[in-house]
Amino acid sequence: MDQIILEDVKRGKVDLKRKDFEDKKVLVTGGAGFLGSWLCDILVTLDAEVDCLDNLSTGKLANIDHLLENSKFKFLNEDVCTFKHDKKYDLILHFASRASPEEYQQHPIETLKVNSLGSHNMLELARKHDSTILFASTSEVYGDAEVFPTPESYLGRVNPIGPRSCYYEGKRFSEALFTAYHRKHELNMKIARIFNSYGPRLRAEGGYGRAVSRFITQALTNQPVTVYGDGLQTRSFCYVTDTCIGLLVLLINEETNGEVVNVGNKEEITILELAQKIKQLTESISHITFHPLPEDDPRRRWPDVGKAEKILGWKPKINLEEGLTKTIKWFKRKKAQIE
Numbered sequence: 001m002d003q004i005i006l007e008d009v010k011r012g013k014v015d016l017k018r019k020d021f022e023d024k025k026v027l028v029t030g031g032a033g034f035l036g037s038w039l040c041d042i043l044v045t046l047d048a049e050v051d052c053l054d055n056l057s058t059g060k061l062a063n064i065d066h067l068l069e070n071s072k073f074k075f076l077n078e079d080v081c082t083f084k085h086d087k088k089y090d091l092i093l094h095f096a097s098r099a100s101p102e103e104y105q106q107h108p109i110e111t112l113k114v115n116s117l118g119s120h121n122m123l124e125l126a127r128k129h130d131s132t133i134l135f136a137s138t139s140e141v142y143g144d145a146e147v148f149p150t151p152e153s154y155l156g157r158v159n160p161i162g163p164r165s166c167y168y169e170g171k172r173f174s175e176a177l178f179t180a181y182h183r184k185h186e187l188n189m190k191i192a193r194i195f196n197s198y199g200p201r202l203r204a205e206g207g208y209g210r211a212v213s214r215f216i217t218q219a220l221t222n223q224p225v226t227v228y229g230d231g232l233q234t235r236s237f238c239y240v241t242d243t244c245i246g247l248l249v250l251l252i253n254e255e256t257n258g259e260v261v262n263v264g265n266k267e268e269i270t271i272l273e274l275a276q277k278i279k280q281l282t283e284s285i286s287h288i289t290f291h292p293l294p295e296d297d298p299r300r301r302w303p304d305v306g307k308a309e310k311i312l313g314w315k316p317k318i319n320l321e322e323g324l325t326k327t328i329k330w331f332k333r334k335k336a337q338i339e
Contacts, residue, residue: 053080116173123187
């Protein structure tokens with residue numbers, strides 16, 4: 001495992017209790033993706049038996065190849081929509097889905113299927129074996145929100161036929177399906193609405209999505225840092241270990257059965273400020289360039305995480321500058337290895 005990631009995994013698991021995960025049989029769908037691979041790493045270090053399900057449509061084998069020889073880990077190269085298994089899982093984390101705007105707009109049908117057929121398949125598996133299941137939803141379900149900070153009770157302001165609808169309507173459908181299984185079958189399920197996460201392993205490809213990794217890559221190579229719109233739109237970025245700890249605490253918390261919980265950082269920043277901060281931290285001579293804002297891009301993302309703080313006792317520990325410094329260090333090492 002990369003040394004930077006290893007250090008973060010060791011620090012992150014301090015906030016978790018080994019007894020909650022030790023020898024538990026866990027399925028992570030989308031486990032070769034950004035958040036999924038981090039969850040696999042943390043769970044394996046807690047002595048869980050982890051099955052990673054991923055068809056590598058967007059996940060990377062490089063994210064999990066260091067785990068392949070570990071007896072506690074198994075990689076299943078299969079589609080979540082058609083996956084069948086008789087194994088009884090104690091815990092299921094459903095993270096399979098394209099998450100980058102460019103990718104899900106290029107693959108709208110596949111994105112909708114993974115968040116409908118894939119979710120139904122995982123819920124049936126959980127119902128059959130009485131597993132606890134957590135769904136990785138998104139702040140995108142709020143659409144272009146008008147209430148800030150945005151609480152879980154906000155019903156959303158979305159365009160159901162817009163270019164981003166395949167993603168957020170897929171997630172909204174999954175939330176409804178998970179809730180229906182909870183009500184009808186008394187399934188122990190939790191829904192996490194995840195706000196922007198970043199850190200090592202975050203892919204930098206694409207013209208618009210993944211602002212943190214894209215800005216870092218552009219700054220390190222002294223290429224133009226591409227800001228869309230006027231850059232005054234805001235996001236709240238949560239470092240990957242903080243996100244993962246919040247998700248795992250939510251997964252095993254007994255009070256959150258059937259609950260929806262925001263997982264994110266309250267530290268709000270404009271995209272322009274983010275670009276300037278990354279330029280400063282990388283000591284880059286890149287120029288910032290401005291480009292047209294994509295359709296239906298939300299102007300503001302700022303989570304109310306009071307519910308997570310109250311019920312889970314969880315709050316992010318890594319501030320933006322510290323998290324960016326870690327992420328930049330990882331991208332520098334990656335760049336040096338390629339060169």
